[in-house]
Amino acid sequence: MIKLHDYELSGSCHKVRLLLGFLQTEYEKRPVDFVSKQHKSAEYLGINPFGELPILEDGDLTLRDAQAILVYLASKYDAGRLWYPVDPQAQGRIQQWLSTGGGEIMNASAARLVKGLNYPLDLERLHAGAHRAFAILDTHLKDRNFLELGRPTIADIACFPYAALAWEGGIDISGYHNMIAWIGRVKNLPNFTGMPGM
Amino acid sequence: MIKLHDYELSGSCHKVRLLLGFLQTEYEKRPVDFVSKQHKSAEYLGINPFGELPILEDGDLTLRDAQAILVYLASKYDAGRLWYPVDPQAQGRIQQWLSTGGGEIMNASAARLVKGLNYPLDLERLHAGAHRAFAILDTHLKDRNFLELGRPTIADIACFPYAALAWEGGIDISGYHNMIAWIGRVKNLPNFTGMPGM
Numbered sequence: 001m002i003k004l005h006d007y008e009l010s011g012s013c014h015k016v017r018l019l020l021g022f023l024q025t026e027y028e029k030r031p032v033d034f035v036s037k038q039h040k041s042a043e044y045l046g047i048n049p050f051g052e053l054p055i056l057e058d059g060d061l062t063l064r065d066a067q068a069i070l071v072y073l074a075s076k077y078d079a080g081r082l083w084y085p086v087d088p089q090a091q092g093r094i095q096q097w098l099s100t101g102g103g104e105i106m107n108a109s110a111a112r113l114v115k116g117l118n119y120p121l122d123l124e125r126l127h128a129g130a131h132r133a134f135a136i137l138d139t140h141l142k143d144r145n146f147l148e149l150g151r152p153t154i155a156d157i158a159c160f161p162y163a164a165l166a167w168e169g170g171i172d173i174s175g176y177h178n179m180i181a182w183i184g185r186v187k188n189l190p191n192f193t194g195m196p197g198m
Numbered sequence: 199m200i201k202l203h204d205y206e207l208s209g210s211c212h213k214v215r216l217l218l219g220f221l222q223t224e225y226e227k228r229p230v231d232f233v234s235k236q237h238k239s240a241e242y243l244g245i246n247p248f249g250e251l252p253i254l255e256d257g258d259l260t261l262r263d264a265q266a267i268l269v270y271l272a273s274k275y276d277a278g279r280l281w282y283p284v285d286p287q288a289q290g291r292i293q294q295w296l297s298t299g300g301g302e303i304m305n306a307s308a309a310r311l312v313k314g315l316n317y318p319l320d321l322e323r324l325h326a327g328a329h330r331a332f333a334i335l336d337t338h339l340k341d342r343n344f345l346e347l348g349r350p351t352i353a354d355i356a357c358f359p360y361a362a363l364a365w366e367g368g369i370d371i372s373g374y375h376n377m378i379a380w381i382g383r384v385k386n387l388p389n390f391t392g393m394p395g396m
Contacts (some may be wrong), residue, residue, distance in 0.1 A: 049334045049338075061287055061290070061291075065293065065298075067296075068291070068293035068296075071289050071290050071293040072289065075289055088269075088270050088273035088274035089270065091270065091273055092267065093261070095263065095265055096261060096262055096266040098266075099265050099296075100263075102297050103300060104248070139247065
């Protein structure tokens, strides 16, 4: 059985929960106490030296990084290969948004840690970074229903949670009409998994 | 013919040059004047709204992000699929380091921009981030010749340039013996492409 080391309020963990939900793949959650920094304990640093969640275990495979876990699960457990097709051009297009979802959009994640858990980070700079990413996402979605291929892929999953949770970091997304419509489309997909704050 | 919008001194562009060299795939360089910020011009923001290099064009496909370009090229132009195998577990393992190469290791890239081009960034913080990533890389390489699969893949390419160029950002890597040995192994691969500073 797949094991997900998981923190309920983590948008990165939610990426994995979303895909497993869409694929209707069974898994077992191993809750990690993020607030008391259990993911920075010696036990967890032994599994993932980066000290981050999520972590996936499947048989003797252990994977860190939400995007790596999405690539693995969508390659292994989606028989129709809809979420991460094998075509080189499709994989390249999707990878652009895996990088953005694990990169620029994480400014919105960090802003949420400042607002919710008082992390000592520069909120103004994080807001500027998040707005820059969301403005690009919004423009990209002007004439598209989903980020690539005209249908939902792991590109959308990698970018969705911290867009949908941005308000918790004090980021006003009300001007990003195309992004808001896209958030709605993702939420309306069959077998969508919700989380607190969405 | 593949077109690479390229800046000679960019480690991110070098990732793409490295793979194209290893694959012995012909391409055409379109030099971009990074110092005068040509990549932030209206023309380039039209191609890549993130205002970053490299950008690849291949027929009617345009891709931004070094990692996305590596995934595409290694899927399309490596008939033996050695650099990015189709196996789900291999792709997941490699993706971990694509995320790290485009993520934590970019602290070393930013430090280089501070030292070389006087970018107004917090050098101390960048050094700390780079050292954190390199220490993990070094430990990971303790009993491995390459990052995953026991042989060179795009995981190595994504992490290599800013490790090999770290000294230009004032980062002392002399204590990372396993990482230094790995840098040497990558440099000794057939059809390795060098760049100034390496």
